[in-house]
Amino acid sequence: MIPSAAPPSGDGKPSRRDQILAAAAELFAQHGFRGVGIDDIGAAVGITGPALYRHFRSKDAMLGEMLTGISEYLLAGGTERIRRVGDADDILTGLVRFHVDFALQQPALITVHERSLASLGDEDRRRVRRLQRQYVEVWVTALRATVPRLDEPHARSAAHAVFGLINSTPHNRHLPGDDLAELLTRLALGALYAAK
Numbered sequence: 001m002i003p004s005a006a007p008p009s010g011d012g013k014p015s016r017r018d019q020i021l022a023a024a025a026e027l028f029a030q031h032g033f034r035g036v037g038i039d040d041i042g043a044a045v046g047i048t049g050p051a052l053y054r055h056f057r058s059k060d061a062m063l064g065e066m067l068t069g070i071s072e073y074l075l076a077g078g079t080e081r082i083r084r085v086g087d088a089d090d091i092l093t094g095l096v097r098f099h100v101d102f103a104l105q106q107p108a109l110i111t112v113h114e115r116s117l118a119s120l121g122d123e124d125r126r127r128v129r130r131l132q133r134q135y136v137e138v139w140v141t142a143l144r145a146t147v148p149r150l151d152e153p154h155a156r157s158a159a160h161a162v163f164g165l166i167n168s169t170p171h172n173r174h175l176p177g178d179d180l181a182e183l184l185t186r187l188a189l190g191a192l193y194a195a196k
Helices: 016-031 038-045 049-054 059-082 088-105 107-119 122-146 152-166 177-194
Strands: none
Touching (some): 016 107, 088 122, 088 152, 107 122, 122 152
C-alpha cells in the first residue's frame, strides 16, 4: 500500500483509492507510466477501467497523487525524526533507517518516481520538487547537527548521494529484507560520516 495520510476504512483495510494507487504503482513500475492503460489498472483491482473515474479524474491524476503523496510522507516522517530530542548521531541513524524502510517496503514507488517524474503535469512536478527540496533540507539539518564542520553544499551533496544508494533497492534483492536493511543503513551512515 502507498503511504497515505488517509485512514484505512472502518474494517482496517486500505481504502479503494489506496488499493487503486498501489495497483497502479506496481503496473507503472513494471510497464512504465505510458505502457499502462486505465483498463489495466481497473483489472488489477477487479473493476472496469471506466469505474476508476469515480476515484480519479485521470491516469495523470493518479500519478500526481502517487508522487506527491510519497513526497509528503517522506517529508513528514523525516521532519518528525529530526524534531526528536536526543543524540544527533541517533537522530541521523533514525532518519537513515526511516528512508531505508520506506525504500524496502515500496520498491515500486521508487521505480515509478525514477522513471515517471517527467510524466507529471507542471503543477504536480513543481509540488513534488518543492517537497523533495524540503526533504533534502531535513537531511542537511540532521547531517550538520552530527558533523558541524560540514557546510551546506557538502551536506546537500552527501544527502543526494545517499538517496541514490538507498533508492537502488528495486535493483538489489540479493539479500533477505532485514539483512539488506542493515547493510544499506551501515553503508549510508558510512557515506554520510565520510563526508566529514
